Amino acid sequence: MHDILEILEKDARASPEQIAAMTGRSVLEVAEAIHQAEESHLILRYKTVVDWEKAGREGVWALVEVKVAPQREVGFDRVAERIYRFPEARSVYLVSGTYDLAVVVTANTMREVAAFVSEKLASLDSVQGTVTHFLLKRYKEDGEILVSQQQAPRLPLTL
Amino acid sequence: MSVAQSKEAADFLSQRVRQIPASGIRRFFDLLASMDGVISLGVGEPDFPTPWHIREAAIYSLEKGYTTYTSNYGLLELRRALATHLEGRYGVCYDPDTQLLITVGVSEALDLALRAILNPGDEVLSPDPSYVSYMPGTVLAGGKFIPVPTRMETGFRVQPSDLEAKIAPRAKAILLGYPSNPTGAVMEREELLQIAQIARRHDLLVISDEIYDRLVYGVEHTCFASLPQMPERTILLGGFSKAYAMTGWRVGYAAAPAPIIEAMMKIHQYAALCAPIMSQKAALEALRAGEAAVLEMVADYDRRRRVMVKGLNDIGLSCFEPQGAFYAFPSIGVTGLSSEEFAERLLVEEKVAVVPGSAFGAGGEGHVRCCYATSLAEINEALRRMARFVEHHR
Numbered sequence: 001m002h003d004i005l006e007i008l009e010k011d012a013r014a015s016p017e018q019i020a021a022m023t024g025r026s027v028l029e030v031a032e033a034i035h036q037a038e039e040s041h042l043i044l045r046y047k048t049v050v051d052w053e054k055a056g057r058e059g060v061w062a063l064v065e066v067k068v069a070p071q072r073e074v075g076f077d078r079v080a081e082r083i084y085r086f087p088e089a090r091s092v093y094l095v096s097g098t099y100d101l102a103v104v105v106t107a108n109t110m111r112e113v114a115a116f117v118s119e120k121l122a123s124l125d126s127v128q129g130t131v132t133h134f135l136l137k138r139y140k141e142d143g144e145i146l147v148s149q150q151q152a153p154r155l156p157l158t159l
Numbered sequence: 160m161s162v163a164q165s166k167e168a169a170d171f172l173s174q175r176v177r178q179i180p181a182s183g184i185r186r187f188f189d190l191l192a193s194m195d196g197v198i199s200l201g202v203g204e205p206d207f208p209t210p211w212h213i214r215e216a217a218i219y220s221l222e223k224g225y226t227t228y229t230s231n232y233g234l235l236e237l238r239r240a241l242a243t244h245l246e247g248r249y250g251v252c253y254d255p256d257t258q259l260l261i262t263v264g265v266s267e268a269l270d271l272a273l274r275a276i277l278n279p280g281d282e283v284l285s286p287d288p289s290y291v292s293y294m295p296g297t298v299l300a301g302g303k304f305i306p307v308p309t310r311m312e313t314g315f316r317v318q319p320s321d322l323e324a325k326i327a328p329r330a331k332a333i334l335l336g337y338p339s340n341p342t343g344a345v346m347e348r349e350e351l352l353q354i355a356q357i358a359r360r361h362d363l364l365v366i367s368d369e370i371y372d373r374l375v376y377g378v379e380h381t382c383f384a385s386l387p388q389m390p391e392r393t394i395l396l397g398g399f400s401k402a403y404a405m406t407g408w409r410v411g412y413a414a415a416p417a418p419i420i421e422a423m424m425k426i427h428q429y430a431a432l433c434a435p436i437m438s439q440k441a442a443l444e445a446l447r448a449g450e451a452a453v454l455e456m457v458a459d460y461d462r463r464r465r466v467m468v469k470g471l472n473d474i475g476l477s478c479f480e481p482q483g484a485f486y487a488f489p490s491i492g493v494t495g496l497s498s499e500e501f502a503e504r505l506l507v508e509e510k511v512a513v514v515p516g517s518a519f520g521a522g523g524e525g526h527v528r529c530c531y532a533t534s535l536a537e538i539n540e541a542l543r544r545m546a547r548f549v550e551h552h553r
Binding site: 003021023024151152154155159 | 191
């Protein structure tokens with residue numbers, strides 16, 4: 001199963017036929033395994049890594065550090081849920097260190113990010129403070145290097 | 160010196176060099192160089208760049224000013240790390256002070272080994288087909304090369320009985336190269352044990368070129384020197400090129416009994432002096448922290464291997480399952496073409512480059528070498544083109 005997931009994680013468009021050839025399993029077996037992985041939410045979604053900057057859409061990303069007073073019984077989970085339900089929160093992590101929640105916020109403009117942080121995040125009862133870092137340049141996204149790089153060519157024939 | 164004098168200049172060449180035939184695929188190589196848009200399955204190296212942490216370690220060593228000669232044997236810390244690596248992996252024990260030599264790629268190690276042991280006329284037995292430098296290397300060292308035929312039916316593994324049948328009074332060494340370039344064959348442990356017995360019975364040395372040792376799929380690689388009573392009559396050759404995608408760094412090694420390493424070092428110190436220090440620093444980093452990258456690359460090659468082998472069989476180029484290296488070695492019998500004709504026409508008609516099996520010895524005729532260390536998209540496109548080609552030439 002892991003071998004199939006690893007292949008799909010790298011290339012969501014790999015067909016059951018291709019995966020079967022790569023893993024030495026039957027096409028039927030692969031298709032069934034993928035179906036089950038989808039049903040049981042091992043596979044959540046198939047997405048595309050887009051270089052939006054190159055496509056001409058700017059957008060604004062910010063990494064927001066959120067300091068939270070944990071609540072009795074539920075710890076950080078309740079406030080995390082309050083935050084991750086906002087579509088502006090692209091990723092939400094509980095982290096160790098000097099702050100508690102790391103929130104990646106995306107919006108169209110800096111003003112929108114600022115409004116979201118001040119009105120939605122900072123105003124939550126258990127939130128004690130926020131620090132917002134606006135993203136300036138994207139070098140690598142989800143394992144993909146975005147700055148153009150050239151692979152040195154190999155000789156076409158070596159023995 | 161001008162071009163016009165080249166005929167006379169050629170007269171200066173030694174008999175020994177003239178004995179070596181010009182590579183049969185020179186013409187093919189020139190043709191390939193003149194064409195654009197070719198998908199090449201003709202490469203003999205990984206398509207991964209060297210893992211970044213290894214490159215970074217070399218950059219760091221340059222920044223620190225490591226730009227000098229090293230000991231002729233190679234950096235002691237690299238030899239120590241190598242001794243630990245070989246013992247951990249194969250249970251073979253080598254003294255880093257006297258039994259290990261760091262060389263300029265495994266190619267140099269092979270040349271040193273042959274020159275260190277051969278007297279004029281001594282015979283070296285080696286599977287046919289085998290890596291291109293085995294025969295010329297033997298001849299240049301004054302030896303006589305004795306090819307031992309291998310067959311597709313036995314997965315191109317050299318059969319001990321075939322080997323023994325070729326042993327004559329002047330036989331000095333057996334030269335093995337498994338996992339094999341060009342066939343992808345991996346020897347079974349039982350067969351190697353029999354070869355070990357033969358080596359003892361006929362008092363032969365074994366040179367075991369294990370440059371592809373880490374690239375095996377679903378089977379264990381047996382290190383020849385790990386077999387009982389073999390360390391004292393084995394020259395183990397290895398390197399970093401294939402496992403760590405470090406072909407351009409040119410760093411390899413030999414492990415053998417001290418008198419043999421000392422003799423090899425004697426030649427090495429006059430011919431090469433030492434392997435480049437930055438490459439040795441990179442190799443050290445590879446041994447210390449490269450394991451995860453090796454496993455990841457092997458898993459990736461394995462997927463492509465399956466696609467290649469299935470694809471070749473599907474289009475009628477019957478192919479035994481290679482268990483090592485990164486080559487498939489299908490039979491082209493169905494086309495009725497010689498391996499050189501096949502490679503040349505495939506290149507001209509479909510722009511796919513493969514290597515004629517005949518480049519690896521007479522035993523390679525009727526096959527071509529297809530390297531699957533290239534992207535899946537290219538493998539699939541190459542297979543589509545080859546299917547069309549085979550259909551056309553059946």
